[in-house]
Amino acid sequence: MATNSIPMEALEKSMVLAPVPAAHWLVIAPPVLCLLVGAILIMVRKRLDLQSWLAIPALALLLLIDAALLAAVTREGPITMVMGRWLPPFGIAFTVDITGALFNLAGGIAALSAGIAALGDIDRTRRAYGFFPFLFLMVGGVSGAFLTGDIFNLYVWFEVLLISSFGLLILGSEREQLDGATKYAILNLIGTTLFLIAVGILYAIFGTLNMADITAKAPTLGAAAPMMTLSLVFIAAFSMKAAAFPVNFWLPASYHTPRIVVAGLFAGLLTKVGVYALIRVMVMMLPQEGGAYSLLIGVVAVLTMLTGALGALAQADLRRMLGFMVITGIGIMLSGVSLGAQTAISGAIFYALHSMIVMLALYLMAGVAGRMGGSFSLHDLSGLYARSPLFAAISLALFFSVSGLPPFSGFWPKAMLVKAAFDFGVWWQGAAILVSGFLTTIAATRAFALGWWRMPASGTVTPMRMQASELVPLSALTLLSLVIGLYPEPLLALAQTAANGLIDPTAYLHSVFPAPLQHGAATP
Amino acid sequence: MEGFMTIVVGIFFTVAIYLMLSQYIIRILIGVAILGNAVNMLIFIAGRVTREAPPIIEAGADVLPATAANPLPQALILTAIVISFSFFAFLLVLAYRAYQTLKTDDTHQMRLAEPEDAPPPPLGY
Numbered sequence: 001m002a003t004n005s006i007p008m009e010a011l012e013k014s015m016v017l018a019p020v021p022a023a024h025w026l027v028i029a030p031p032v033l034c035l036l037v038g039a040i041l042i043m044v045r046k047r048l049d050l051q052s053w054l055a056i057p058a059l060a061l062l063l064l065i066d067a068a069l070l071a072a073v074t075r076e077g078p079i080t081m082v083m084g085r086w087l088p089p090f091g092i093a094f095t096v097d098i099t100g101a102l103f104n105l106a107g108g109i110a111a112l113s114a115g116i117a118a119l120g121d122i123d124r125t126r127r128a129y130g131f132f133p134f135l136f137l138m139v140g141g142v143s144g145a146f147l148t149g150d151i152f153n154l155y156v157w158f159e160v161l162l163i164s165s166f167g168l169l170i171l172g173s174e175r176e177q178l179d180g181a182t183k184y185a186i187l188n189l190i191g192t193t194l195f196l197i198a199v200g201i202l203y204a205i206f207g208t209l210n211m212a213d214i215t216a217k218a219p220t221l222g223a224a225a226p227m228m229t230l231s232l233v234f235i236a237a238f239s240m241k242a243a244a245f246p247v248n249f250w251l252p253a254s255y256h257t258p259r260i261v262v263a264g265l266f267a268g269l270l271t272k273v274g275v276y277a278l279i280r281v282m283v284m285m286l287p288q289e290g291g292a293y294s295l296l297i298g299v300v301a302v303l304t305m306l307t308g309a310l311g312a313l314a315q316a317d318l319r320r321m322l323g324f325m326v327i328t329g330i331g332i333m334l335s336g337v338s339l340g341a342q343t344a345i346s347g348a349i350f351y352a353l354h355s356m357i358v359m360l361a362l363y364l365m366a367g368v369a370g371r372m373g374g375s376f377s378l379h380d381l382s383g384l385y386a387r388s389p390l391f392a393a394i395s396l397a398l399f400f401s402v403s404g405l406p407p408f409s410g411f412w413p414k415a416m417l418v419k420a421a422f423d424f425g426v427w428w429q430g431a432a433i434l435v436s437g438f439l440t441t442i443a444a445t446r447a448f449a450l451g452w453w454r455m456p457a458s459g460t461v462t463p464m465r466m467q468a469s470e471l472v473p474l475s476a477l478t479l480l481s482l483v484i485g486l487y488p489e490p491l492l493a494l495a496q497t498a499a500n501g502l503i504d505p506t507a508y509l510h511s512v513f514p515a516p517l518q519h520g521a522a523t524p
Numbered sequence: 525m526e527g528f529m530t531i532v533v534g535i536f537f538t539v540a541i542y543l544m545l546s547q548y549i550i551r552i553l554i555g556v557a558i559l560g561n562a563v564n565m566l567i568f569i570a571g572r573v574t575r576e577a578p579p580i581i582e583a584g585a586d587v588l589p590a591t592a593a594n595p596l597p598q599a600l601i602l603t604a605i606v607i608s609f610s611f612f613a614f615l616l617v618l619a620y621r622a623y624q625t626l627k628t629d630d631t632h633q634m635r636l637a638e639p640e641d642a643p644p645p646p647l648g649y
Contacts (some may be wrong), residue, residue, distance in 0.1 A: 008580045013586070060611060097583055125555065152600060152603075159607045159611070162612065166614060175625050175626065175636055176636050176637045177637075178621055178625050178626065179626060179634050179635075179636040180617060181638040182549065183631075184613070185615055186549075186553070189556060190544070190556065193559055193608075195555075195562055196567075196604060197566060199567075199572065199600075200570045201566075203571065203596075203597070204570030253638055257638070258638050312643065313645075314645070316644060316646070379646055436577070449649075450645075
């Protein structure tokens with residue numbers, strides 16, 4: 001810092017003067033990489049082959065960065081990087097703890113799988129409309145939302161991912177897409193505007209936007225501020241983003257209309273951003289108010305689960321059935337948020353990670369089923385088992401996983417949440433998780449019986465093969481779900497550490513405000 | 525000043541919510557635009573309305589004088605205006621395309637993606 005006019009003492013009070021360690025650049029790398037590659041892809045939008053050659057390695061690099069970031073956070077604890085070197089809380093801070101890094105890594109896995117699947121599913125016309133640039137901008141928004149430590153910045157990332165998701169949703173401008181996208185766009189924009197209202201009220205109360213600063217100040221305010229109102233606006237906003245009952249009707253209206261890869265990406269990433277934000281705000285930042293609204297969130301969670309499961313039972317279209325299964329999963333995660341204890345929060349985080357991987361895989365599976373069977377309707381779909389036994393095996397594994405049956409990844413988080421619910425005497429939430437799991441099993445296995453086992457009326461089918469762009473992501477995601485189901489300890493330990501870090505955010509606060517700097521102690 | 529502005533914001537929210545409850549897309553969109561402005565004013569008041577001095581640090585001082593206007597809400601509002609304006613532009617085009625394609629802006633008739641007479645799933649083989 002070679003400045004002549006400003007004395008060093010003044011700089012020390014306002015800026016981070018120590019050089020940023022190399023590992024800390026990982027904090028900002030995922031959104032920067034995504035936005036950079038997205039911009040380059042827009043520049044080469046006419047050269048479609050070059051686009052995929054750029055996109056897939058970039059997504060693989062993103063996955064590596066995400067994994068390295070998780071490793072760094074596991075090793076060092078929460079990492080903070082401030083933009084422009086302004087000392088928090090003045091500058092925008094990116095603070096990554098294990099929760100953020102885990103969500104980010106699952107997002108990276110989903111993005112790479114979707115990118116590979118897109119090579120087959122997204123035709124050249126739609127790639128010319130800009131599938132890959134939108135994909136990168138959306139993934140950039142998602143990872144920014146997971147990594148930021150500033151509540152207004154979180155709002156900005158919400159908008160980044162929202163506007164790119166609009167672009168993805170209407171690729172091709174089909175009639176159904178325009179209908180679904182209109183509802184999706186308006187309701188999601190109202191949802192993020194609600195979030196902005198909450199940020200405005202929060203700024204009026206706290207005078208700061210830094211998440212760590214708010215976390216530190218929240219217990220000292222007591223009854224002096226309208227904290228319950230603020231929390232209710234936050235809960236309403238994030239419930240809308242996460243597709244919780246009764247503000248979730250935009251999801252079944254729109255998720256079956258875009259290309260199947262896009263639908264899978266949305267199901268895997270977007271609603272989970274809402275759940276992540278709810279966990280971040282109601283569990284870490286405002287734990288007292290989160291606890292006070294526990295019953296409300298619990299009732300919403302149960303209604304979300306049950307309406308999702310009943311909705312899935314009532315659908316004849318495979319993709320619409322999956323849309324309702326996404327909603328059921330959201331209810332299960334909200335139940336963990338409502339219970340609030342360490343076991344429940346870790347269950348909710350675990351379930352969210354499982355859901356990001358499995359929901360994407362289920363949509364990709366529906367895409368293959370639609371291509372092989374010629375229809376998404378359970379009335380017409382038939383003979384898939386006879387067409388491709390390998391595909392049938394993958395499908396059955398994914399159906400088991402989403403229903404929460406062992407030995408797949410859906411089993412453990414559900415078991416944790418049910419156990420937590422009964423331990424805390426909230427038996428009705430545990431019962432709702434079990435009932436919704438039972439209904440989901442019926443819906444999923446009925447789809448399997450009709451679409452896969454049932455032979456078509458003609459009685460004969462021609463064997464078909466899965467294309468490489470379908471087989472690679474599908475089998476990788478299914479294997480991942482199986483491995484997590486068989487050997488859950490590492491992820492379980494990470495989820496528990498993540499939940500501990502949210503319930504007792506001392507390390508998070510220390511990462512943003514190292515003690516010596518906070519007191520402005522002079523360095524020799 | 526803040527009390528008066530609060531009432532104005534309340535009126536904006538009322539109008540926005542009333543319009544958004546309509547069944548016609550164009551009225552909903554106007555409601556969304558007014559909602560965006562209501563939120564911008566809300567943030568403005570959240571930063572306390574003062575008009576004594578521009579937020580400029582005087583020579584020799586390290587911090588703003590206490591009477592200075594709060595610059596942060598203006599930065600937040602600027603961001604929010606840009607975002608809500610671009611979203612509104614996108615939504616207008618989307619709504620117009622939907623109107624051209626579906627021949628209606630009545631949400632009760634926009635049931636293409638979710639047909640009202642969708643058959644129940646098969647009840648047996």
